Amino acid sequence: MNKAAEGPKGLIRQTNEALILSAAEKVFARAGFAGATMANIAEASGLPKANLHYYFGSKDVLYRAVLARILEDWLVPTHGITLEAEPRAAIEQYIRAKMALSAQRPDGSKVFANELLHGAPVIKQLLATELRRMVQEKAAVVQAWVNAGRMAPVDSVHLFFTIWAATQTYADFDVQVSAVLDTDTLQAPDYTRATEHVVSLILRGCGL
Incomplete structure (x- = not known):
């Protein structure tokens, strides 16, 4: 209920x-x-x-709940990646959603990244089950698009790794990005610029 x-x-x-x-x-x-x-x-x-x-x-239970919520929120934007969807629109929507999460909830990305850097002792099982199933399912969709000539040949699994790396860096390494851009903190225009760049770069790589 x-x-x-x-x-x-x-x-x-x-x-x-x-x-x-x-x-x-x-x-x-x-x-x-x-x-x-x-x-x-x-x-x-x-x-x-x-x-x-x-x-x-307990703190341990709360920590697990925080990680589970972060992963769940990250998986929701993949729902638009379906066989019936238009590849360009679906991939663009996913990238924009991931960039929005990095902008709106950078702390969540940092908690997740820190867990991974320590060997994922708490969420390794989730990564090997829920996340793996999602990637396999969505990679199969991307591969079907490739096979049908609807987009350029790409490694359908590594495409997701590339999107994660390109989008989450603005949350996990915001201090580094801010320093290079000569700003105290990333602002809305910075995220807009970054989003348009990442979208354009990945879509062109996919031939879209």
Whole structure:
């Protein structure tokens, strides 16, 4: 049953969990798993520490929930990559969605990247199952487009790696990008410029 359909208590729980997950995403991005505390996250969320333990039980469970939410949000934009879709529009939409996530939720990307840099001890199973299945499914669609002459020959799996690298760098390495662009932080015009560049580069590489 949808939580929103459970009445006021369900809505309160849904709201509080969202607040906690968003706050935890920020704290884990800045302090890492080891450096983050439930007290820090409670302060960032504006909720009592007891609420965090009530909804998630422990820091470990909360960390897993944060990672799962990030991965889920990253997978949603792939839904437009279908056999019936127009290749250019589908790939462009996916790139733009990934760039938007990097701009709007850079902390989520940093938490995910830090987990991977440490060998993915928490989400390795998710990577080998859910993420792998998604890539296989969508790569098969891209390969079908190639076989039908609807786009240039590309490695359909490595295309996704390329998109991830090109889009997530603006979140994971925003300090480096900002320094080179001589700005304190990346602003909307910077993301617009970057998005148009990445879209153009990848679409041309795909012959679209």
